Amino acid sequence: MTRLFNDPADFADEALAGFVAAHRRWVRPVTGGVVRAAGTPAGQVAVVIGGGSGHYPAFSGLVGAGLAHGAAVGNVFASPSAQQIRGVAKAAHGGAGVLLMYGNYAGDVLHFGQAADRLNAEGVPTATFAVTDDISSAPADQAAKRRGIAGDLPVFKAAAAAAEAGQPLAEVARIAAHANARTRSFGIAFSGCTLPGADEPLFTVPAGRMAVGLGIHGEPGIGEAVLPTADEAAELLVAGLLKELPDGVTAPAGNRAAVILNGLGSVKYEELFVVYRRVAELLQEAGVTVVEPEVGELVTSFDMAGVSLTLTWLDAQLEPLWTAPADTPALRKGAVAPAAAGTAAAAPESTPETEDDALPQGTAASRETAVTAAAALRAVAATVAEHAEELGRIDAVAGDGDHGIGMLRGATAADAAARDAAERGAGAGTVLHRAADAWADRAGGTSGALWGTILHAVGDALGDEERPTAATVAAGVTRAGEEVRRVGGARVGDKTMVDVLVPFADTLAAATGAGDRLAAAWDRAAGAAGEAAAATADLLPQMGRARPHAEKSLGTPDAGAHSLALIVRAVHGVLSDTTEEH
Structure with a gap:
C-alpha cells in the first residue's frame, strides 16, 4: 500500500516537486509538468508526452536528450488538463512544432486533443498520437480501442529519436504510428495497487491465483488463472504476444525485437531477472533476435504486484531509433553528444495565465445571478467532499478508483474560482466560465473535461447581462x-x-416549458437524475476504462452518473433557498 503521503489530493503535486528537486540536471518545472533543463534545440520537433501520476518513471522520468522534450503530469491516474498540456508544449516548443503523445485513455484523448486545437490556433503546429499496445484490452480487429501501457516507451522513444535526428513534424508523427503498429504488450498481476489515502487496494486476487490482462491504472484483469511459477509466467506472456504478430511480421523466426519486461511496482528486479531468463530463452527458441532489452520498472502502477511484457518488432527504420542514445532520469542509452543534449537557450519558466486580471464586469442583474451560481458551486464542492470516498469506491469496482479524488480537486477549484469572480463583480456567465476552466484544469481526467464542458455551456446560456429565466437555464443544461x-x-x-445528464436535461426542459418555476422544475429533474443514476447499475459499460471489465460493474452504478445525481440534488438545495428572480 501507499504509506507515505500528506493530503491525498496534493500527492501528485508534491511528488512532482520532489522529482524536480532530485533531477535538476535533466528537467526544470513549468506550468503543467516538466521540460528538458537545457531546452529544445532550435528547429527541432518537440515530443511532449504525458498522463496521470502513479506510473513513475512514466512520464516525467522520460524527459531528457534522446527522449521526450517535456511531460505533462496529471493527478493520480488522471490525465493532465488541456491547460497543463498547453503550458508544457509552449515551454518545450523549439520552433518546429510539437507532437503530443499519450496512452489511449478517454481523458487523455479529450485533453490532449483540446490542447492541440488551442496550440494550432495559436500558431504552434501540433499533432497528437495515442499509443495502443495492450492486446488484452480489445481484440485485434478493434485495435484502435486498446489501452497504452508499457509499450508507451518504445513508441515514445522512436518518435523522439526521429525528432532528435531532425525529422519534420509529419515524419515524426508517421514514425510514431509505425512504431505503435509494431508494438504489443501483455500483463499479469498478483495484487492490486492502493491509492494514497485509500484503505484497500483497487482490486484483490484470491490466494493462489493471478489476474490476467490488467491495466496500469489499477483496473482488474480480464480473467484469472492459477498462480504460476516464474517460468510459467514467462511462457504465458511470450505465448500471448507471439499469437498476434503485426502486419509485416509473418513469423517470429528471423525477426528482431525490442523487449521490455516491466515491473508494475512490487515485483522487484531480482524477480524480474528470473522471469526474463526464461523470456530470453523462449524468444531465442522462436528465432527472435532480441535487441537491447530493458528489464525493470518503466511504467508502474503504485504498489501493484505484477509484470508486463512488451515486444516491438523492429525493422531497418525502427532499430536505429530504438538503439539511439538517450539521457533521462530513468532511461539512459549510449552516450549523448553534448550538442544533442540541448543547444537552444532554455525558455523562461512558464507561468499561469494572467487573463483573470481583465475580468469582464456583469450587469447588476447578472451579478445577482452570479452570487447564486457561486453558492451552487459551493454546495457542489461540499457534496463532493462528503461523498468523495464513496465515489472512489464505486469507481474502483471496474475502473481505477480515481473519480472521488478527481471530482474533489475539480469541485474545490471551481468553488474557489467562482467565489473569486463573483466577489470581483463578474456576471453569471463569467463566473461559470471561470469555474469551468478551474475544474477542468485542476481535476484533469475525463470527468474534468466533461464538467468543464457542462459549466461552459450553462455559462454561455446565462451570459453576463440579462437575468436568466427558468427556460434560459434549461436551455443551457x-x-x-x-x-x-x-x-x-x-x-x-x-x-x-x-445516462443521467440527458434525462435530467429533458425533464428540466419539460417542466420549465410547462410553466414550473426553476426550483420546482429542478426538483423534478433531480428526481429523474437520481432514478437514472440508480438504473446504471443494470448497464454494461461501453466507454472508458471499465469497458474491458464490463461484467464486474453489473450491480454497481456508474461513478460519474452517481456523482452527477448527487450534484444536481445539492444545487436544488440552493435554488429552493433563493428567490426565483435571482
Whole structure:
C-alpha cells in the first residue's frame, strides 16, 4: 500500500516537486509538468508526452536528450488538463512544432486533443498520437480501442529519436504510428495497487491465483488463472504476444525485437531477472533476435504486484531509433553528444495565465445571478467532499478508483474560482466560465473535461447581462448535454454520466416549458437524475476504462452518473433557498 503521503489530493503535486528537486540536471518545472533543463534545440520537433501520476518513471522520468522534450503530469491516474498540456508544449516548443503523445485513455484523448486545437490556433503546429499496445484490452480487429501501457516507451522513444535526428513534424508523427503498429504488450498481476489515502487496494486476487490482462491504472484483469511459477509466467506472456504478430511480421523466426519486461511496482528486479531468463530463452527458441532489452520498472502502477511484457518488432527504420542514445532520469542509452543534449537557450519558466486580471464586469442583474451560481458551486464542492470516498469506491469496482479524488480537486477549484469572480463583480456567465476552466484544469481526467464542458455551456446560456429565466437555464443544461455527448462520444445506455445528464436535461426542459418555476422544475429533474443514476447499475459499460471489465460493474452504478445525481440534488438545495428572480 501507499504509506507515505500528506493530503491525498496534493500527492501528485508534491511528488512532482520532489522529482524536480532530485533531477535538476535533466528537467526544470513549468506550468503543467516538466521540460528538458537545457531546452529544445532550435528547429527541432518537440515530443511532449504525458498522463496521470502513479506510473513513475512514466512520464516525467522520460524527459531528457534522446527522449521526450517535456511531460505533462496529471493527478493520480488522471490525465493532465488541456491547460497543463498547453503550458508544457509552449515551454518545450523549439520552433518546429510539437507532437503530443499519450496512452489511449478517454481523458487523455479529450485533453490532449483540446490542447492541440488551442496550440494550432495559436500558431504552434501540433499533432497528437495515442499509443495502443495492450492486446488484452480489445481484440485485434478493434485495435484502435486498446489501452497504452508499457509499450508507451518504445513508441515514445522512436518518435523522439526521429525528432532528435531532425525529422519534420509529419515524419515524426508517421514514425510514431509505425512504431505503435509494431508494438504489443501483455500483463499479469498478483495484487492490486492502493491509492494514497485509500484503505484497500483497487482490486484483490484470491490466494493462489493471478489476474490476467490488467491495466496500469489499477483496473482488474480480464480473467484469472492459477498462480504460476516464474517460468510459467514467462511462457504465458511470450505465448500471448507471439499469437498476434503485426502486419509485416509473418513469423517470429528471423525477426528482431525490442523487449521490455516491466515491473508494475512490487515485483522487484531480482524477480524480474528470473522471469526474463526464461523470456530470453523462449524468444531465442522462436528465432527472435532480441535487441537491447530493458528489464525493470518503466511504467508502474503504485504498489501493484505484477509484470508486463512488451515486444516491438523492429525493422531497418525502427532499430536505429530504438538503439539511439538517450539521457533521462530513468532511461539512459549510449552516450549523448553534448550538442544533442540541448543547444537552444532554455525558455523562461512558464507561468499561469494572467487573463483573470481583465475580468469582464456583469450587469447588476447578472451579478445577482452570479452570487447564486457561486453558492451552487459551493454546495457542489461540499457534496463532493462528503461523498468523495464513496465515489472512489464505486469507481474502483471496474475502473481505477480515481473519480472521488478527481471530482474533489475539480469541485474545490471551481468553488474557489467562482467565489473569486463573483466577489470581483463578474456576471453569471463569467463566473461559470471561470469555474469551468478551474475544474477542468485542476481535476484533469475525463470527468474534468466533461464538467468543464457542462459549466461552459450553462455559462454561455446565462451570459453576463440579462437575468436568466427558468427556460434560459434549461436551455443551457440541454446544450451541456449535447456538448458532453459530442466531446465524449457516449450515448444513453453506455453507462456514463450521459445516462443521467440527458434525462435530467429533458425533464428540466419539460417542466420549465410547462410553466414550473426553476426550483420546482429542478426538483423534478433531480428526481429523474437520481432514478437514472440508480438504473446504471443494470448497464454494461461501453466507454472508458471499465469497458474491458464490463461484467464486474453489473450491480454497481456508474461513478460519474452517481456523482452527477448527487450534484444536481445539492444545487436544488440552493435554488429552493433563493428567490426565483435571482
